[in-house]
Amino acid sequence: MWGSNARAAHPIFFHHVLRGIHNGARMYCVDPRRSESAQWADVWLGIDVGTDIALANAAGRVIIDAGLVNAEFIDRATVGFDAYAAAVEPYTLERAEEITGVPGAVIEELAIAYATAPTAQLCWTLGITEHHNATDNVLALINLALLTGHVGRYGSGLVPVRGQNNVQGGGDMGALPNKLPGFQDVEDDDARGKFEAEWGFTIPGKAGKHLTAMFDAMEAGELRALYVIGENPAQSEADAGRARRLLGDLDFLVVQDLFLTKTAETADVVLPAAADWCEAEGTVTSSERRVQRVRKALEPPGEARTDLSVIAALAAEMGHNWGPVTAQEAWDELRRLSPMHAGMSYARLEELGGIQWPCYDETHPGEKFLHSRLWLDPPEGRPAPFSAVQHAPPVDALDDEYPLRLTTGRYLDSFNTGVQSGGYESPLRIGGTIDLGPADATALGVAEGETVRVVSRRGAVEVPVRIDPGLRPGLVFMSLHFPDEADVNRLTIEAWDPQSGTAEFKATAVRIEKVG
Amino acid sequence: MISLTIDGVAVEVAEGASLLDACRAVAREQPTLCHAENLTPANACRVCVVELEGSRALVPACSREAEDGMVVATDSERVRHSRRMVLEFLASSTDLSLAGVDAWLEDYAADPGRYGPPAEASARDGRRPGHHPVPDGMRAETVAQDVKVDNDLYVRDYSRCILCYKCVDACGVDAQNTFAITVAGRGFDATISTEFAVALTASACVYCGNCIGVCPTGALMFRSEHELRAAGLWDEDAQSVTRTVCSYCGVGCNLELHVQENRIVKVTSPMDDDITSGHLCIKGRFGYDYVQELGDLATTPIDEVLAGVRGEGGTAAR
Numbered sequence: 001m002w003g004s005n006a007r008a009a010h011p012i013f014f015h016h017v018l019r020g021i022h023n024g025a026r027m028y029c030v031d032p033r034r035s036e037s038a039q040w041a042d043v044w045l046g047i048d049v050g051t052d053i054a055l056a057n058a059a060g061r062v063i064i065d066a067g068l069v070n071a072e073f074i075d076r077a078t079v080g081f082d083a084y085a086a087a088v089e090p091y092t093l094e095r096a097e098e099i100t101g102v103p104g105a106v107i108e109e110l111a112i113a114y115a116t117a118p119t120a121q122l123c124w125t126l127g128i129t130e131h132h133n134a135t136d137n138v139l140a141l142i143n144l145a146l147l148t149g150h151v152g153r154y155g156s157g158l159v160p161v162r163g164q165n166n167v168q169g170g171g172d173m174g175a176l177p178n179k180l181p182g183f184q185d186v187e188d189d190d191a192r193g194k195f196e197a198e199w200g201f202t203i204p205g206k207a208g209k210h211l212t213a214m215f216d217a218m219e220a221g222e223l224r225a226l227y228v229i230g231e232n233p234a235q236s237e238a239d240a241g242r243a244r245r246l247l248g249d250l251d252f253l254v255v256q257d258l259f260l261t262k263t264a265e266t267a268d269v270v271l272p273a274a275a276d277w278c279e280a281e282g283t284v285t286s287s288e289r290r291v292q293r294v295r296k297a298l299e300p301p302g303e304a305r306t307d308l309s310v311i312a313a314l315a316a317e318m319g320h321n322w323g324p325v326t327a328q329e330a331w332d333e334l335r336r337l338s339p340m341h342a343g344m345s346y347a348r349l350e351e352l353g354g355i356q357w358p359c360y361d362e363t364h365p366g367e368k369f370l371h372s373r374l375w376l377d378p379p380e381g382r383p384a385p386f387s388a389v390q391h392a393p394p395v396d397a398l399d400d401e402y403p404l405r406l407t408t409g410r411y412l413d414s415f416n417t418g419v420q421s422g423g424y425e426s427p428l429r430i431g432g433t434i435d436l437g438p439a440d441a442t443a444l445g446v447a448e449g450e451t452v453r454v455v456s457r458r459g460a461v462e463v464p465v466r467i468d469p470g471l472r473p474g475l476v477f478m479s480l481h482f483p484d485e486a487d488v489n490r491l492t493i494e495a496w497d498p499q500s501g502t503a504e505f506k507a508t509a510v511r512i513e514k515v516g
Numbered sequence: 517m518i519s520l521t522i523d524g525v526a527v528e529v530a531e532g533a534s535l536l537d538a539c540r541a542v543a544r545e546q547p548t549l550c551h552a553e554n555l556t557p558a559n560a561c562r563v564c565v566v567e568l569e570g571s572r573a574l575v576p577a578c579s580r581e582a583e584d585g586m587v588v589a590t591d592s593e594r595v596r597h598s599r600r601m602v603l604e605f606l607a608s609s610t611d612l613s614l615a616g617v618d619a620w621l622e623d624y625a626a627d628p629g630r631y632g633p634p635a636e637a638s639a640r641d642g643r644r645p646g647h648h649p650v651p652d653g654m655r656a657e658t659v660a661q662d663v664k665v666d667n668d669l670y671v672r673d674y675s676r677c678i679l680c681y682k683c684v685d686a687c688g689v690d691a692q693n694t695f696a697i698t699v700a701g702r703g704f705d706a707t708i709s710t711e712f713a714v715a716l717t718a719s720a721c722v723y724c725g726n727c728i729g730v731c732p733t734g735a736l737m738f739r740s741e742h743e744l745r746a747a748g749l750w751d752e753d754a755q756s757v758t759r760t761v762c763s764y765c766g767v768g769c770n771l772e773l774h775v776q777e778n779r780i781v782k783v784t785s786p787m788d789d790d791i792t793s794g795h796l797c798i799k800g801r802f803g804y805d806y807v808q809e810l811g812d813l814a815t816t817p818i819d820e821v822l823a824g825v826r827g828e829g830g831t832a833a834r
Contacts, residue, residue, distance in 0.1 A: 011724070011797035013767045018693050162766025258806070275807045277763040278773055278780070284761050286768025286791075297758035297773040298780070298807060353789070354768070412722060413798045415764050421799060423806030425668035427717050428798065 001029045002141060003052065003127020003506075007036035008412040010125075010161050013287070017123075026117075028110050030055065031127060032407055033477060034470035043106060046472055049405050050131055050394035050507045051100040055107060056140035057088040057391070058096030062111035063147050064088070069115075070149035077374040078146050080386035087388030099391060115148045119155030125163060126409070130506040132395045135499035139387035146384055152371035162287035164416075165277065169285030172341075172357070173334070178207035182338025198337055201320075210501035211237075212494070218246040225252040229307065230273065234263040235417045236480070238496075238503035239458050240489035256310060259419055262483070271310050274300035280308070281327040283349065285357070289367075291344055292354035394507030395495035402457065402509035404440070406476050408488055414481035421481065432486020434463045434478055434512065437471035444512055453513040454478075459490035462515060476510065520586035535566060535577040535588055544590055547599065547620045549606075549732045550680035551578035554793040555690045558681035562602045563620070566590045574598055600624040604631070608656040609704075611676045614734030631656035640674070641713040643705040657704060663742075666715040669723050669802050671742040676735035679706055683727035683736055691795040696720040697727065725801035729784060729794060738802075741782055751776060759786065762800040767791060769800050780804050 006014045014037065021027055021040060029041035030052070038044040047055055063069055064085055074081050093104030100107070114120050122145060128137045142151075142158060150156040162168050174181040180203075184191035192203050209217055215237065217223035226247070237243035247253060247266055255264040256271040264270045274280050279300040285291045300306070305313075312325045328346050335342050340358035348362060349355060355366040373380040398405060410416075413426040434454050436446070446452055448467045453460055454476075463478070463486045471477060478488040491510060496503045517528045522535075522542050529538045534557070539546050550561035557579035565574035569587035574595065577588075589595060603621055606612060608628035620626070635651070637660035651657055664672040679699060687697050696719045700709035710719035728736040737745075744750040755776045762769040770789040774782035783801050787794040 010765050010767050012769050012792055012795065012800075013765075015691060015693075015793075015795060018689075022689055164766055165761060165763050165768070167766055275763065277760055278758075278804070278807055284768070286761075287766035288768070290768055290791075292761050292768055292770070294760045295758050297756065297760060297775050299778050353770075413803075415799060415803070420763065420806045421803050424802050424804070426798065426802070427667040427669060427721075427723055 001027060001031070001037055001041070002122060002124045003031060003129075003137075004123055004125035004161060005031065005033070005035040005037045005127075005409055006123070006125070006161060007040065009163065009410045010287075011412065013161060026113060028113065030110075032405075032472070032475050033409075033468075034472075035409075036412070038470070043109065045100075045102045045106055045110060048099070048101040049407050049475070050504075051391065052128060052131075052137050053133070053140045053389055054091060054096050054099040054391040055102060056137075056144055057091035057389070058093055058100075058104075058107050059111035059114070060084070060140075060143055060147055061088040061091050062093070062108050063115045063144070066112060066115070068112065069147050073149035073374070074146065076377075077152075077379045077383055078386060079383045080388070083388045084143055084147075084386035087390065091391075114144065114150070117150075119153075120148070120150045121155075121157050121159050122150070123159040123161055125161050127506060129160075129500065129502055130408075130504060131502070132495040132497055132504045133389075133392050134497040134502045136387075136389040136392070139389050142384075143386050143389075146386055151384075152369070152374040154369065157369055157371075160287075165286070166284035168287060168289060169283065169291070172285055172338075177210050177213075180337075181334055182340050184338070195337055198333065212496045212501040212503060215243060215246055215494075218250065224250060225254075226250055227254045227256070228263055228267075229256045230258075232257075232261040232263050232417050232419055234261070234266065235483040235487075235489065237494075238489055238492040238505055239494040240483070240487060240492075241459055242494060243489075256307065258304070261417075261419055272302065272304040273310065274304045274306045276307060279304070280306040282308070283327075283331060286354075289356045289370075290354045291341070291349060291357065293346070293349050394509075395504055396457065396493045396507055396509040398509050402455075402511050403474070404476050404510050404512060405474055406454070406456070406478060406491060406508040406510045407506050408478055408480050408492070408508075411479050411481060414479065416480060417483050418481040430466065432463050432479070432482030432484075432488075433466035434476055434486075435466045435468040435471060436476050436512075437473055438467055438469055439473045440471070440476065440512075441465065441467055443473075444514070446512070446514060451515050453515050454491060454510050455513060456491035456493075456508050456510045458493065459487075461487050461490050476512070480505075518582045518584050520582055520584065520588065522588050523590055529582050533582050535568075535575070535580045535582055535586070536564060538582045538588070539566075539577060539590060546577050546590060547617075548578055549615065549617075549678060550682060552682060552730050552732075552794075553787045554795065555682055555685045555730060558685060560681045561606070561678060563599060563606075565595060565598050565602075567592045567595050596624055600626045604628050606678050608634070609658050610678050610733070611660070611673075612678075612733060614676065615678075615732055628656070634658045634660065637661050637675070640705070640707055641709065643701055643707075659707075664716075665739070665742075667717050667723070667739075669725070669739055669798075670716060670728065671737045671739050672716070673735050673737065673742075674707060676733045677708055678733055678735075679708065680732060682730040682732065683708060686726040686730045686795065687721075691726050691793070692722070692724050694720055694722050694724070696722070723798040723802065724796060725783075725798070726795045729796070738782055744776075744781060750781075755781065762796070764799045764803060769796060771796070771800060773804075779808055 026042045028043045029038040030045045030047050031038050032049050097104040122141050145151040145158050180186050180195055234244050253267045254269045255267040256273050257264050277294045278297045281296050282294050283291050312322050343359035343361045343364045344355050359366040413428040415421040446465050450465050451462055453462050492505050492508050494503055519528050522539055525542045527538050527542045546564045548564040550558050559576035559579040564577040566577045567589040568575045603626040608631040632655045635655045635658050640661045660675045684698050687694050699706050755774050758773045762771050769792045772784045773780050785792040785794050785796050
């Protein structure tokens with residue numbers, strides 16, 4: 001588990017992890033915090049925030065030096081090993097210990113345990129991806145799997161655990177700036193032509209902008225109107241002060257949501273939406289690529305309509321009358337256009353209780369895991385590339401003025417900006433706090449429950465202190481769930497990864513001041 | 517495959533199957549309270565005992581592994597006698613009105629009333645063996661006690677508890693691994709307890725609700741269901757159950773939404789969902805209020821809430 005507190009953020013996934021642990025599996029947890037997940041680990045590697053590449057590269061170097069690489073797999077299924085080996089050469093255990101704060105011997109133990117395990121999985125979440133070098137972080141982990149052959153076979157693999165019930169499906173459906181449904185490239189004339197023929201419409205053949213680039217375009221005055229569906233950027237964006245200013249400066253803002261969110265409050269038009277998971281028919285796709293049906297159990301309130309119905313009505317206003325579109329009709333159109341979904345009829349989804357893509361035809365059972373092609377003899381498709389990646393520290397550097405490293409995450413009972421989870425009475429709810437380790441609390445002379453001011457280079461918030469013995473000295477934590485009372489994104493930095501567009505929510509430099 | 521006979525009928529089952537599996541394979545369903553598909557058998561309730569040729573004692577069908585050549589009787593006089601006694605002991609000492617056992621009581625001619633009128637309710641937490649008055653034998657000893665309502669999500673009515681261990685196992689290694697509850701005390705004083713019998717809110721409980729999900733007698737109940745029942749508004753015949761997917765993280769847990777009057781009144785997960793095995797977390801189990809505008813059940817009177825749903829005025833809009 002690397003940069004993932006699944007015990008709190010993905011509790012039922014963690015039930016499966018626990019079953020493995022009870023069956024004798026070993027778990028190594030790489031996390032700056034001794035989280036609820038880390039408490040179940042055989043070994044917890046309390047890494048300094050944003051130094052994952054140094055740790056991964058050092059582990060790779062250990063595996064190479066110890067002769068534990070899967071040479072046959074590297075030879076048959078990968079490219080770029082020599083450049084990778086050269087890139088990790090400088091990452092000695094001593095150097096890695098200095099950068100990461102993790103003892104070299106522990107890094108060595110992790111590396112050898114991973115390389116010698118018959119099967120091994122690397123699971124990660126936002127601790128890896130909410131960084132300015134998110135993509136490089138992921139590549140550093142992929143390198144370890146390629147080095148050892150722990151990919152593409154049953155029981156081994158690379159597992160990014162998804163944080164939302166359909167974030168996988170959203171990408172699969174083409175809610176990405178450069179992809180059409182089924183990951184078909186919008187700049188590929190053949191792929192685009194197929195969609196144009198089905199839709200009878202010309203599609204712009206140029207990739208659009210991801211969320212972070214859209215905010216930059218708003219800053220530059222190039223983007224003047226925004227249609228936001230089911231997102232609350234006024235509270236969820238890093239450097240929220242800037243995000244709110246830019247949203248406020250738009251000529252026209254439409255928000256389609258279940259709630260009058262902070263973003264919706266500033267909108268010109270609000271379209272009330274039904275809750276798709278219980279007030280509409282459709283599908284969602286889980287972290288393991290499993291497409292499953294959601295079904296209507298409730299009538300939506302008032303004038304709220306399903307997202308599909310709102311979009312169809314808008315299209316009609318724009319001169320494209322699709323008539324009444326059912327979720328199943330939309331899905332069947334997708335199956336005609338996206339080969340990896342072609343075999344997933346509603347009848348089969350019902351019968352099998354969900355299917356994992358790819359599923360190319362109605363006799364295909366779906367795939368439990370990906371990349372088995374790398375083990376075929378000879379391997380199919382292009383070889384998997386090693387990526388030489390280098391450690392780059394967090395953008396928001398620590399100094400005497402901002403000496404503490406603030407990181408963010410989820411609590412068990414809450415979710416994102418709290419729009420959904422704020423609605424129920426949770427006995428576990430602790431509200432917005434700044435969590436400190438006991439040593440830092442003592443050094444700062446603050447006690448549990450005392451309100452303090454947390455100051456970053458971008459903003460300040462006043463929140464009560466909570467003591468968490470799982471936090472090492474110098475590391476402080478805030479959840480993202482309570483923006484109304486603990487507006488953590490006033491503090492975070494908008495430095496973002498150029499490849500994924502993800503901002504560095506996980507690494508903010510702060511200081512803590514006593515109030516009054 | 518393993519070959520055996522159940523009530524004279526030959527049956528083949530896979531290696532590792534239980535006698536209960538074998539009974540089900542020949543459509544001879546057995547009564548059981550403590551068994552669940554998603555838990556390791558605790559064989560605590562003893563309702564499912566069967567007679568195994570060559571065995572001195574009756575054996576619990578739920579946990580006894582089927583072996584080649586076994587000859588099993590599920591309806592012999594000895595089995596019927598034992599089941600009658602067990603059902604009488606349980607029904608005379610606990611409130612089984614929500615356990616769905618009425619047909620069994622009748623089938624086995626169980627007469628819980630013959631142990632005398634039930635003893636009064638009493639505080640039962642923290643009792644020590646031998647530290648309570650010796651009963652006079654004229655009344656049926658019971659576990660009757662006050663309902664525990666100490667949080668917004670769960671109600672614990674241990675007057676209904678038969679100590680079947682399901683909740684303990686669901687909280688433990690079989691699912692949640694939180695270990696907030698266990699059996700405390702001995703003999704008739706045994707109870708399901710948090711550490712030092714503290715309130716749930718002071719315990720290790722993380723409110724996944726998986727103990728409620730497996731409770732066979734209604735001793736553990738969602739607060740919404742408890743309050744609707746208390747108000748006489750719980751109506752299972754009027755409820756629809758819809759299978760969908762949880763709206764929170766990306767694991768894809770299947771939910772069953774139990775809906776009455778366009779209101780979610782309970783959330784469960786199907787046992788056949790290989791993601792959840794019937795178990796959920798606090799968000800999936802309880803985090804649905806954002807699609808209901810009916811106010812907090814703890815503070816809004818139930819009839820006002822449901823009057824709103826029925827369009828009879830009140831506070832609710834949907």
